[in-house]
Structures are given as structure tokens and as C-alpha cells.
Amino acid sequence: RATGPRCVGQAFPADGCLIEGRTQADESLLTGESRPLVRGVGDAVIAGSLNLGAPVLMRVTQVGHGTRHQQIVALMQRALTERPSTVRWADRVAAPFVGGVLLLAAAAFGVWMHVDPSRAVWVAVSILIVTCPCALSLAAPSALIAATGALARRGVLVQRLDALETLAQIDVACFDKTGTLTEDRLALAQVVWPDGDDLQAWQRRAAALAAHSRHPLSQALVRATPSEDAASWPWHGAREQAGQGLEALDADGRRWRLGSAAWVGVVPPTDLARPAVWLAPQDGTAAPPHARFEFDEVLRPDTAGLLQSLREQGIRLRLLSGDRAGAVQAVAQRLGLADARHDATPQDKLASLRALQRQGHRVLMVGDGLNDGPVLAQADVSVALGHGAALAQQRADIVVLGSRLGEIAHARGVARRCAAVVRQNLAWAAGYNAVCVPLALLGWLPPWAAGLGMALSSLVVVGNALRLAR
Secondary structure (H helix, E strand, O other): OEEEEEOOOOEOOOEEEEEEOOEEEEOHHHHOOOOOEEEOOOOEEOOOOEEOOOOEEEEEEEOHHHOHHHHHHHHHHHHHHHOOOOOOHHHHHHHHHHHHHHHHHHHHHHHHHHHOHHHHHHHHHHHHHHOOHHHHHHHHHHHHHHHHHHHHOOOEEEOOOOHHHHHOOOOEEEEOHHHHHEEEEEEEEEEEOOOOOOHHHHHHHHHHHHOOOOOHHHHHHHHOOOHHHHHOOOOEEEEEEOOOEEEEEOOOOOEEEEEOHHHHOOOOOOOOOOOEEEEEEOOOOOOOOOEEEEEEEEEOOOHHHHHHHHHHOOOEEEEEOOOOHHHHHHHHHHHOOOOEEOOOOHHHHHHHHHHHHHOOOOEEEEEOOHHHHHHHHHOOEEEEEOOOOHHHHHHOOEEEHHHOOHHHHHHHHHHHHHHHHHHHHHHHHHHHHHHHHHHHHOOOOOHHHHHHHHHHHHHHHHHHHHHHHO
């Protein structure tokens, strides 16, 4: 329908296909794919993905509601209307309780008019005063507000109060991988270099060349090398070939390439699972000496601790990722996750979560990307990380600022203590009414004592809830 250039670093504004140029696109927030994808002439690009490699020209094929971005948003909206809801027992009881009290007071007035008409009015008044539906109604909200205030001071924002009630009851926790359990960067994991050569020399040479690129693997290589080492290696005429790699001349005029195996001119191992780049001189030999730099996704510092804490609480763990099989299995093995699903579309994630709910499970979902939006909306409790997509944060029940996964375990601990406090408050309110109402019926509780008892009952409930704020 239309064409337009997309510069490096810009997001593609609509769905379309490339008609000129070659680049790499970051689709992690939309699909969960952690590695930038090569896109050339004729390849499709989706709205919201980032152009990382080079300026390209695209033809727009879908705009507005026809884009993949809007399809995910629509799926999320439908999931939000179908999510399970929880209704507090106290809310169902409080309204009929008030009606019952009015009938009881009227009946007591009629009985005491025959027993002792002089006491009939104040007995009825005592019954109306001493009964405390407010204690029942305050039992849960006071505890929830105190708990959410305590969490907010730790950077955990609860956007739906009753999510804390459900968080205490979850028995399955599902996690996205890219950007959730892992950071949005790669780290150098292993270097393979020619026997007898100096490893530091190969790495310095590669890092100095990688510094001319903004590609994620290049940046990871630069971060893994001391800056003074990388700066000590001069290169001349460095240029980047989008989707392939870099080439430049060293001080002796020898041409080198850093990038994919095909670009460098080497044969990669068939069992290589990690993303990697190769460095080799281009001197015309069939098998040039080369170094291979392999990278791993970086786990968030508190990922293992969170998963271990949830395991100890008897919660079943599941990994739902849109990334490729090798990357998902590598992370699952490092974290000891037996239940891991890869190449999952937003629809696949949603179907998987609904299947768990149909089996009677209470499900927690933790994610950060737009592709997690529908499953976050469907989950019994959803948590979005502070660095994630704005729409995911908007629809999540809980947002963890600073993206500290350990706060999720803390929030569940607070939720369980909150549930205990709610039970204590409800037990107190029920016990108080069970004792005081009969006393008022028998005429043993004057109105002033009834008023004092009612006020103290509410104060006890609120005071007990405030323990959660500490």
C-alpha cells in the first residue's frame, strides 16, 4: 500500500515486507524470540519490532487492526473478559447479615414489649448497635490495603486488590523466558581459538572490530573484554554487512572478518546450540585459522532463588516461551525446569494456560512482552516486570518495578500472611457477633456498652490488619 525507509534503531510502524536492503529485526517483545532475526528483500516484518542492522525500504501491507500488534491486543482484551473472578465470602454475607439484624431487632422489640415494655426500646437499640457488619466488611479490605502499602514501599505495585487473595492460593506458576527469567543481553560464555595461539590476542582483535557495530553479539563481546585491551588493536576501513558481520584491515593491510560462519568462511560445528560469531583472516585459504566466540543468555540474579522458593512451597513451575527450541531448552536445563514449551505463539500460551485452569489450577503468569499480554490477562494472577511493554504492565495485576524477580516470592509471602490475617479478622467478627448479640437480646448489654463494643470490634480488625504494614 505504501513504502517508506526504516533507519537503524527505529521501530517498524506497520506490518509489511522489505523491498530494498537487508537487516536484522528484534522481535523479542512481540514473539519472544531472543536472537535478532535476519530480514532481506521479500521477508516479512511486523509492527513494533526494531530495525537493528541497516536502513531498509519496506512496503506496508497491514495497518491498524490488521497488524500482528493489534491482533495480540484484541486477543488480550478477549482473555481479560473471560478470566476467572473471585468474590469474597464477607461481601456475600454482609448484606443479608444487615437485613437479618433489622428483623432480629424488630422481633426482640416485640418480645420485650410483652416482657418489660420499659426496656423494649433500648434492647432493640442495643441489638442494632452491638452487631458489627462493618467488622465483617473491613476484615478483607483493611488487610489488603495494609499489605499493598507494604509491597508498594518495596517497588511492587498491586493494581487489583483481590489479586493478593488469589496469589496466596496459586499452585502453578508460568514464566516467559526472554526478558523475564533472562536479561535483555547476552554474555560471552566460551572462546575456541587455534592451538598454540594467544587467546587474549584473538579476543582483543575481535572486540576491537566488534566495537564498530551495535549488534547484540558484538556488544556482548565488547563488554566481555577490558576496554583498554580492545582499544589497543587498530583497525582501518571497518564496514558492516547487514546480517553477515564486519570486515576491516589490520595494521599490516590484512583483511579480517567477524560474523557468521558463512561470512567468515568456516564450517560451523553441527552440534553448536549457542549463538556464536567467528573471526578469521581473509587470505584466500580454504580453512583459515579462526576463533569462535559463543554466547549465553544472562539469567537474572534472583531467578534461581525465586524458582527454588516456589518449589519449596509445592508450586508447579512451567516455562512458556516464543523462543526457539535450543534457547528454551538451554535455559530450562540451567534452571532445572522439566516443563518447558518453546515456539509458543500468544494463542499457544493462552491455550496452555486455559487448559491448566480447566483442570482446577490457580495459575500465576509472569511476563514482560506484548506477546505475553493475552496470557497475563487470562491468568488468575499476573505479574509484569517494570522494564516490559507498557501494555503488559497495564493489564497485569502486579507490576514489579526494577524487575527484581525476588520480589515475587516476597509478594507471595505477604499474600499468605494477608490471607491469615483476613481469616483471623473474619473469625473475630463472627465470634464477637455470636457472643454480643445474644447478650443484647437478653437485655444484659445496655446501649452505651453496645456502642463501645462495636467500636472496639472494628478497631481490633483494623489494628490486626496494620501488622501487615510493618
